[in-house]
Every structure is written in structure tokens, then in C-alpha cells.
Amino acid sequence: MTSNTDNNLAMNAGLDLTALQKHIRAVYRADDRPWVIGYSGGKDSTCALQLIWGAVRALPEDERRKPIFVLSSDTLVETPVIVNYIDDTLAAINAAAEDQKMPITAQKVVPEISDSFWVNLIGRGYPAPSKRFRWCTERLKIDPANAFIKNRVAEYGEVVMVLGVRSSESATRAQVMSLHKIDGTALSRHSTLPGAFVFTPIEAFSVDDVWAFLLQNQSPWGSDNRDLLAMYRNAQAGECPLVVDKQTESCGNSRFGCWVCTVVTKDKAMEAMVDNGEEWLEPLLDLRDELAATQDPQRKREFRDFRRRNGSVTFVGDAETPIPGPYLFDYRKEILRKLLEAQKLVNEKAPPGEKTALIQDEELREIRRLWRSEQGDWGDAVSEIVKETTGRELPVDGSDSYEFQARDAEVLADVCNTHELPPRLLAQLLEAERSVRGLKRRTLIHRKIAGILEKEWREEGEVLDERKERLDQRKLDVSPDPLFETKT
Known part of the structure; x- marks a missing residue:
């Protein structure tokens, strides 16, 4: 046939x-x-x-x-x-x-x-x-x-x-x-x-x-x-x-x-x-264009940290400004808020059967974990932003629970202010200790502490001033050409 x-x-x-x-x-x-x-x-x-x-x-x-x-x-x-x-x-x-x-x-x-x-x-x-x-x-x-x-x-x-x-x-x-x-x-x-x-x-x-x-x-x-x-x-x-x-x-x-x-x-x-009629997708286009704008060389410093993700500060050649690092924490919170708002707008205007989740709950929980461990975000900004923009609670289970809460962050900030220490430094040290609790061999904690202490914890202005001083000193230290030395 x-x-x-x-x-x-x-x-x-x-x-x-x-x-x-x-x-x-x-x-x-x-x-x-x-x-x-x-x-x-x-x-x-x-x-x-x-x-x-x-x-x-x-x-x-x-x-x-x-x-x-x-x-x-x-x-x-x-x-x-x-x-x-x-x-x-x-x-x-x-x-x-x-x-x-x-x-x-x-x-x-x-x-x-x-x-x-x-x-x-x-x-x-x-x-x-x-x-x-x-x-x-x-x-x-x-x-x-x-x-x-x-x-x-x-x-x-x-x-x-x-x-x-x-x-x-x-x-x-x-x-x-x-x-x-x-x-x-x-x-x-x-x-x-x-x-x-x-x-x-x-x-x-x-x-x-x-x-x-x-x-x-x-x-x-x-x-x-x-x-x-x-x-x-x-x-x-x-x-x-x-x-x-x-x-x-x-x-x-x-x-x-x-x-x-x-x-x-x-x-x-x-x-x-x-x-061609899919106007409900416009919030996605707007958010995509905003992310593209962060690539403008003249505006990168508005959105990105002067440190790299590993905590180092990297300069190229004799440049006085460092290579930009990751997005600033405040800007990441802003993007999360705008993403959830775009998701809400898209689903309100979408034709029947076209509703979608722009970000999964599993992704939100992983972002929450990263912010807590890397940014010292004990106040749980992810859950707050989800609640404010969508009106719902972010589902979490026992493995998502943390010992440190918003009140602990306030106490930590007061202590660090008294001793002139960056709160994130102490928060990361405490998270490092918590992460190895209960292990029989604790040799890993020494490497974690060393890695945290090796990061650049000073303010940007102090780092850039030091960089400028070094460059100026290098210019002064250049030896004169022997052919043009004045002999006495």
C-alpha cells in the first residue's frame, strides 16, 4: 500500500x-x-x-x-x-x-x-x-x-x-x-x-x-x-x-x-x-533590552562590582580601573524583581494556553542559597521579592532552612560596625564553619577560611587610590638613560 x-x-x-x-x-x-x-x-x-x-x-x-x-x-x-x-x-x-x-x-x-x-x-x-x-x-x-x-x-x-x-x-x-x-x-x-x-x-x-x-x-x-x-x-x-x-x-x-x-x-x-500581534511578549523584549544595555562600556561600572567573583581585583597593564566583575548585589535584586514583574504581566496578557513561568521555583531556591552563602543575605531577599511581586510564599523545605535569620544580620552589622569590619567577611566565615559542622575531618575548613581571607575586602576607593600611588611611584622609579646622565 x-x-x-x-x-x-x-x-x-x-x-x-x-x-x-x-x-x-x-x-x-x-x-x-x-x-x-x-x-x-x-x-x-x-x-x-x-x-x-x-x-x-x-x-x-x-x-x-x-x-x-x-x-x-x-x-x-x-x-x-x-x-x-x-x-x-x-x-x-x-x-x-x-x-x-x-x-x-x-x-x-x-x-x-x-x-x-x-x-x-x-x-x-x-x-x-x-x-x-x-x-x-x-x-x-x-x-x-x-x-x-x-x-x-x-x-x-x-x-x-x-x-x-x-x-x-x-x-x-x-x-x-x-x-x-x-x-x-x-x-x-x-x-x-x-x-x-x-x-x-x-x-x-x-x-x-x-x-x-x-x-x-x-x-x-x-x-x-x-x-x-x-x-x-x-x-x-x-x-x-x-x-x-x-x-x-x-x-x-x-x-x-x-x-x-x-x-x-x-x-x-x-x-x-x-x-505581528504578540504584544503580550513585550515585557520580555523590554527586559532583554535592559540586560543588553549593561554591556555598554561606558555604563558597566553602574551595574558591576570592581571585584571578580573570586574576590580578587584585576587590572590590565597600566590601567587605573579594574576589569569589571559580576553584577552588583543590589542590581541582581532589581533584575529579579523586574523578571517576576514581567512574568506577571506576560501571564495576565497571554492568550489562552500560552501562560508560562519565566523562572522556576527550583531556580529561585538556588539563587536564595547562593545569596545567603556568598552575599551574607540572612534577611532572605529572594523570598521577600517573591512575596512582594507575586503575593505568594516561595515554597521551601527542610534542606532550605538556615540558622541565620534577618535579626542575626542586624546583630552582625552592629558588631562589624563597632570593629570596622565588612559584614560579608564575617558572614562568609560563619557560613564556612556551618558548612563543615558534623564532619569527622575538618581539614576543609582551613582552606575555606584561607580562601575567604585572601579576598579583597577593602572599599573600592581605597583600592583605586593604592593603585594610582603604585603607578605614580613606578613612573618615578624609572632609571634615567645612562647616555644622558649628568656626571659630576
Whole structure:
């Protein structure tokens, strides 16, 4: 029996899709390595998944023996429209796979809470990502996907990554795709993951080929690809691929991706969505633009500490001002408040079914822990801000409880004021002692105390004055040229 999909394959001008599906089946049956299909919800990965689904479904049921994992990466800061679309699609894929007896399971991977965007930016004070300090991609995209792949390699020995990437998308991508090709096979070696191979079935497709296929072939899991086209038109967007190595280009310019992305000058996709009727997303665009403004070299000192996260102060060459460190604690509190306010506004204006959480409770609790241990925030600013902006209590359990409370912070401040000591210094020493309480071996406490005492605890003005004095003294200490010495 011939399916509608098979009948439509020949309609795609310029490509022999019948031969391509035959090729996909040959690669699928060539070995016992399971497949992991990277699915971002965009046009390219959707096209690749539909092609593979159609090819494998044409096999007798007893030959569909190899598992196929559909893997989607959620950074926890994706545009809400995309998150909801992908969640609905993954559910539809799993339901259709079970109904059609396909060896396919779909799931999302997310970053570890300690690696999430808001825990790093608000909790640790990491500045908004830039081209020079793009700390987000590895933590939010590469590590979660690679952890899943490594687990499958440990389980099966080897896996094949199926990626919906095209060589025509960029010269860089074409070069990367050809670099690791294995002669005589359709596979490439993964650039960083041992035991992982890469298969790119739509490598030769153009953008027109992708859309022609999607609009002429019905989705096997019941989605309407015209909805996907409408989403692209509204956002004027490209697609963010599943990123599994540093060579794969991440998102930028007008691509769908993280709504907080400050690597690009403007988020054209988000702006286009707002202009095309998604006004409820405007608070996200405003907050993203505010974070981008903190990268202005003339304004960095408004938002960032003069110390690094390790407590040191770093100067370059003969500069009188240090390299900026993490966001100031007060500014982090301001960003948390604005984020929760944006979340409230978005959910008040969102269409039915589009409500979203911009930050998870698990992230809030991790930020709370970091602020207490690193900032001496015994007054629990996170819980206060959550209560003031949302009207609800932040859920905590026994492991989230702390011995030191707001009243203790007041006592500590009075003692430190009397003895002219920084309250954070004493707070960190007390937290260090509390963290090793009950351990049989307490050698760790000595290293912790030494690390705390080695930090720069003086005020900024005092540090900069000392720096200027040293630079001035260095100029005076320069020996005169012997050729011009005056002899007596």
C-alpha cells in the first residue's frame, strides 16, 4: 500500500525524495546503533524528522527494531510561544509513535538548575552574555544534550546523531560538516563525543526544498505545518539547531532562540512577533533590552562590582580601573524583581494556553542559597521579592532552612560596625564553619577560611587610590638613560 506521503515525495522539485528515503532506510538497517534525532521545533529539524518517520514507517514492523530518540533542548529561557509549541509537538509525537507502532520516543532535556541562565546571572552575578563572554551556550545547550547522548552511548555502546542541518545554510557549517566525514559511509564522526556518529539527511536541501517538503507532506504526528510557517512569518526567523558541540553555530540575529539573548544587538525575531500581534511578549523584549544595555562600556561600572567573583581585583597593564566583575548585589535584586514583574504581566496578557513561568521555583531556591552563602543575605531577599511581586510564599523545605535569620544580620552589622569590619567577611566565615559542622575531618575548613581571607575586602576607593600611588611611584622609579646622565 502506498501512503499519501510517498505519493507526494516526487512533488519536491530538484530532489529525488524517493531515493533519499530509500537511502535513509539503508542507513537505519545497516547496524544496531540507536538514533538520536535533534529536534528544535523549527523547519529543518521538522523536515528531517518527517523524512525519517516516513522512511522507517515504510519498513515491516519487525524491522523497526532500533530505538529512535527525539531529543529537544529547552534552555528554560526559550521564547514562550516556541516552548508551548514544542511541548505540544513532543506529546503528539509520542502519542502517534505508540499508535503507529514506531520505535520513537520524544523528550526534552534541560540544564542542571545550578547551570541555568537565571541562577548564573542573578544568583552568581554573571554579566549578560556577549560575543567575548558567551558563557550560556555550553551550560544551557551543549552540556544537557551531551549528557543524554553519553548516557545512550553508555547503554548501547555507540549512537548515531541525526541532525537537521544543511550545508547551504552557511560556509562555516558546510566546512564543519565535511571535516569529519567517514569515507564510504553516510556518517561523520562527532567532533567531541566518542562513540557518537552524525547523519545529516537534509544536508543537500535548500530553504525552498525544506518548505516545499513540509507544505506538500502531512505531518505523521498530526501537526499542521502551515502553523509552523505562520510562526516563521510572524517572527521573520530562522532556526536554532540542537547544539552538541562548540563548532555548531548557535542562534543569533533573527533566529528563534533564547528571549534573553544579548549576544546580538537586537532580537529581530521577538520584535517581529510583537509587531505581528504578540504584544503580550513585550515585557520580555523590554527586559532583554535592559540586560543588553549593561554591556555598554561606558555604563558597566553602574551595574558591576570592581571585584571578580573570586574576590580578587584585576587590572590590565597600566590601567587605573579594574576589569569589571559580576553584577552588583543590589542590581541582581532589581533584575529579579523586574523578571517576576514581567512574568506577571506576560501571564495576565497571554492568550489562552500560552501562560508560562519565566523562572522556576527550583531556580529561585538556588539563587536564595547562593545569596545567603556568598552575599551574607540572612534577611532572605529572594523570598521577600517573591512575596512582594507575586503575593505568594516561595515554597521551601527542610534542606532550605538556615540558622541565620534577618535579626542575626542586624546583630552582625552592629558588631562589624563597632570593629570596622565588612559584614560579608564575617558572614562568609560563619557560613564556612556551618558548612563543615558534623564532619569527622575538618581539614576543609582551613582552606575555606584561607580562601575567604585572601579576598579583597577593602572599599573600592581605597583600592583605586593604592593603585594610582603604585603607578605614580613606578613612573618615578624609572632609571634615567645612562647616555644622558649628568656626571659630576
